[in-house]
Amino acid sequence: MSSALYRLGRAAFARRRAVIGAWLALLVLVGAGALLLGGKLDNSVTIPGTESQAALDRLAATFPQAAGTTAQVLVTGEDGAQVDDPAVVAAVEDSIAAFGDVEGVTSAVSPFDTETPGASAVSEDGEAALVTLSLEGEGVAIGADVKDELRGLTDDLDTALPDGYDATIGGQLFSQEFPGLTITEALGVVVAFVVLLLTLGSFAAAGMPLLNALLGVGLSTLLVLVAAAFTSVTSTTPLLSLMLGLAVGIDYALFIVSRHRELLATGLPAQEAAARANATAGSAVIFAGLTVMIALVGLGVAGIPFLTVMGVAGAVAVGVAVLVSITLVPAMLGVAGERLRPRPSRRARRAADAAAAEPTTAGPAGDSWDVPPHHNRFFAGWVRLATARPWITVVVTVGALLALALPALDLRLALPDAGVSPTDSSQRVTYDRISEHFGPGANGPLVVTGSIVTSEDPLQLMQDVADELRELPGVDDVPLATPNESIDTGIVQVVPTTGPTDPETAELVNAIRELRPHILDEYGFDLSVTGFTAVGIDVSAKLGAALLPFAVFVVGLSLVLLTMVFRSVAVPLKATVGYLLSVAAAFGVVTSVFEHGVGADLLHVAKLGPVISFMPIVLMGVLFGLAMDYEVFLVSRIREDYVHSGDARASIRTGFVGSAKVVTAAAIIMVAVFFAFVPEGDINIKPIALGLAVGVAVDAFVVRMTLVPAVMQILGDRAWWMPRSLDRVLPSFDVEGEALHRELGLATWPGDPDVVVAARDLRLAAADRTDVVHLAVRRGDALVVHADEPARVAALLLTVAGRLTPAGGDLKVAGHLLPVRAAAVRRAVGYVDLRTEGIDALDAAVAERPTVLAVDRTDLVTDPHERAHAAAALARAAEQGATLLLGVVGTTSADDLLPAGTPVTTLAPSTGVLA
Known part of the structure; x- marks a missing residue:
């Protein structure tokens, strides 16, 4: 991964105009598609298979008047005025006809009709009369023109009523409004820019993450609108996609740009710094993005269509942010060139002079890879405080998080209705007055x-x-x-x-x-x-039932992914427990605000009560990915220092100081972006945004930057322990770029360009005992490996051929370092085992024109004709330029198989030890 990103970074830097142009062209193309297809958003929240939805579908066929959408026009009198006043009755009766003429209205029932069953709708106190309008189809399918016409007729009725009476409209049709953006959301972007400027110290550097995020969210939002032409997409979906894409797009670009500037500070050329930043920070970005995407797509576990679409849209937004970050950011770094190179402070110059005076064991001169952590007194003090008394830190932080989480025991879930609309809106006024005069149940029969x-x-x-x-x-x-x-x-x-x-x-x-x-x-x-109310209850129940399976999915995913990344058992367990604490704290704060009313007025919460049903599952999915972001960016730096120093506790301090500044900036940016959607946000997004803002703040500052260092201080070297059997089974995800670091460090080894196979202190993992091999086989030469045990010969040839991973040491084949470039080696090296394959397999291998051809168990070819056949095949391979590696068990000679005059290196000490 890191090697591929290194090459991608160099290419994007070199072809910066083409990369930038391609992204802009794609944005225009998708925008044109969205405009032409004209997809529409809706607010339908249904779950096929529930009793209420199935019954509603049957009613649509057998009793359409009862299955459609309803609106309610409420006429009320002030100060005890009665609605049976003849002037009021006349005005209402006149409006009934007008309402009935509106397209899509199937019935408009007068509240003064005493003959039709169920029609009479005058309150017991006589101060309110309710006109019920039935409309065809779901409310989401009814256009804004119909709603506007109904509002206009209600205004006409209000004007026609005598003084002391007024009319308002609400009901199911107006229970949910399409969310939109306000100036408050833009303040989050302003805060993000200020944080970027303080972190990166340059307007050019600070602008790059913003441009990166804006292009990404623009593209992902347009893709959601394109998708809306083919499937049902709730109006909340693009807003969630925008919120996520903006936050991660800024953060991911910040990590790459910050790493680039650190590498520039070491004196690297701009292109090399961009490539290496893309290789290291970009690897972490891909892993972090994948975790968010998998968690969001995992929302489909609930089996709820609208939630699945929401999760996929969010995953697409994050995926676009990742792709833009690892391609557009290196291109923009290429445009900026040397302008981003930081000027060293006096303290940095003194430290550099002191370091230059000390001997170094680094790689080749001028090719420094490691970025020394900048000494930061604030973060150095933070980690020192967190790790000085680690058990106290653990008890205090866990206790505080549990206290925050305690209110979550009262968390109630429901789909929002008009009762949570702004208090001055017509639908909210109607809702409250119906509750007052007819009882709260009249709002949802x-x-x-x-x-x-x-x-x-x-x-x-x-x-x-x-x-x-x-x-x-x-x-x-x-x-x-x-x-x-x-x-x-x-x-x-x-x-x-x-x-x-x-x-x-x-x-x-x-x-x-x-x-x-x-x-x-x-x-x-x-x-x-x-009915509308029963459908909402069933949706909430099914979402609540899906929460536990999704939690198991997320926790299991967390353990597997982090074990792959950190090659540790303790680190994933600690990270997962921390994530659960962050989620619980976020749930607790959301409950405190939206149900207990703590700070509700400050956050413009229109009404206390249940939060939207899908808040917990969406928050868990999104926060999982974001929590893994900080875990990866912080702990991977600690592990990187541990790999180089071997001192577990010292690495906590150096790794923390080296990454805490960027992690802090990233967390502040995310909190700002999420929190900006709270004060004026859509009621569907408001609790999710608050939960994410709190969750990110708690996870970054309390869990990752306080609890994690304390736990790792307690564990010491045990933090990095992992069973060998598990290590062999799990694939490796080199987030720190350690493999690329090694590859660049050995770029000039072995020094002779004609050496095709080079081994130094090579240890073979598959041998019965540890063998150490030193080799240097030049192009056109041959290597003959002798041993008494077949497994030991096979171990060497399979390792050189890229089929087995070496246990240690250095091995380079055809210019590719193993095991970093094992795939490239497998393409360049042909391998034939004559014990299980015939001579025909040797012919097929030669036909593929390999750079190196390894043939094991040549001692088994005893028939003179077959031996001549094998010699001819090897001669053809040599003529094609292949370097030959032959494996022999026992004392049989392989000289007759090699072309005459071929220089031969023999690995066959009399003891049977390879080297």
Whole structure:
């Protein structure tokens, strides 16, 4: 990974204009696609397969008037004024006709109609009258023009009413508005720029992460709009995508630019510094981005379509941010050139002079790779305080986090309705007044439906069912119980005593469903509960049930990925526990604000109550990826120092000081970007944004920068212990660029360009005992390996051929360092085992024209004709320029297989030890 990113960084730096132009062209192309396709967003939050959704789908076919969307026009009198005033009645009756003429309105029922069952809708105090409008289709499919026309007619009614009366409109149709951006969100970007300027110390350097993030979120947002033309995309999705893309896009570019400037400070040329920054910080960026993406795509575990789309859109935004960061940032570094090279301070110059006076064991002169950590008194003091009494640090931080998390025990989830809209909005005013005059349940009546096709007296059946439902606790009224026109489906409208998001309403829904067996036996009516409120309850229940499986998925993923990266058991366990503490603290703060009201006025929370149902699962997914960001960027630097020094506790301090400044800047930026969506944000995004802002702050500053150093101080060398069996099984993810560091350090070795196979202190992992090999085989020469044990010959040839990983030492084949470039070596080296393969396999290997050809068990070719055949094949390989490696078990000679005059190196001491 780091080698590929190194080459990518050099290429992007060199072809900077082409890279920048390509990204801009792609942005224009996707923008044109979004404009032409014209995808529309919606606010539909449905889950196929739930009882309420299935019943609603059936009603759409059998009783469309009851399955559509409703709006409510409320007429109220002030100071006890009664709505039965003739002037009020006349104005309302006139408006009924106008409402009925609006396209899509299937019925407009007068509240003063006493003949139609369920039509009368005047409050008991006589001060309010409710006009119910039924519309075709889901609310998300009803255009803004219809909503505007209904609002206009309501304004006309308000004008026509006598003084002391007014009319407002609300209901299900207006329960959710499309979210938009405000100036507050832009303040997050301003804060991010200030932090970047202070961190990087240059306007040019500070501008790069912002440009990187803006291009990325522009592209990802347009991709979401393109997707909306082909699938249902909630209006919250692009806002979540924007929030995530902006935060990670700035942070990922910051890590690369910061590393670039550190490398420039060591004197490296700008292109080399950009390539190495892309190799190291870019590797961490890819890993961090992948963790976020996998966690977001993992939202599909819940099996909820809208949540899956939201997760995929967020993952695309993060993926675009990663791709832009590892290509566009090196290109912009190429444009900036030498302008980003920092000027050393006096302290740095004195430190450099002192370092120059000391002997060094680094690689070749002028090729410094390691970046010495800049001494920072603040962060040096921070880590010293955290690790001085590590057990006290652990107890205090964990105790504080648990205290923050405690309110999460009261966390309640629901889909938002008009009750959480801004207090001055028409829908919120209508919602509150309906609650006041008709009871909170009137804002979300339940619909009980079922088939009545076998009933002989459907009218009486519906009345009997209504009477049964009236007896249930929590039922305020049953105003309507009627069959449809074709007498095959019946509905009963049930008004709860509590509001749509109240837990007691969910209990009533469950109580009605528990009554199903009795109603079916008694009346033959197989009831189902549906309606806007029931759908919301079912969605919340399914999301809550999906939380535990998703948590297991995320925690398991965390352990596997971090074990791959850090080659440790303790570090992943510690990181995962820290992540869970961060999540719990974020849940606790969200509960404190949105349910307990702590700071609610400051954050413009319109109404206390449950938070949106998908907040926990989205927050867990996103925060997992972001927590892994800080874990990787901080702990990978500690591990890098530990690999070089071997001192576990000293590496905590040096690694922390070397990375804490950038991690702090990145965390502040993320907190600023997320928190900017809280004060004026959409109600769907507001709790998610607050949770992410708190979660990032807690995870970065409390968990990663305080708890982690303390735990690692306690563990010492044990922090980096890993069972050998597990180490062999797990793939390696070289985030620190250690392999590339080694490759660059050995770039000039072995010095002779004609040496094709070079080994120095090479130890073979697959041999029965540790063999140490030294080799230098030139192009056109041959190497013959003798040993008494077949496994030892095979171990050497397979290792040289890139099929086995060496246990240690240095090995370079065809110019490629192993095991860093094992894939390239496998392409360049042909391998034939004559014990299991025939002579034909040797011909096939020669036909591929390998740079090196390794043939094992040549001693088994005893037939003169076959031996001549093998010699001819090896001669052809030599003519093609291949270097030959032959394996022999025992004392059999291989001279007759080699072309005449071939220089031969023999590895066969009489003791049987390879070297």
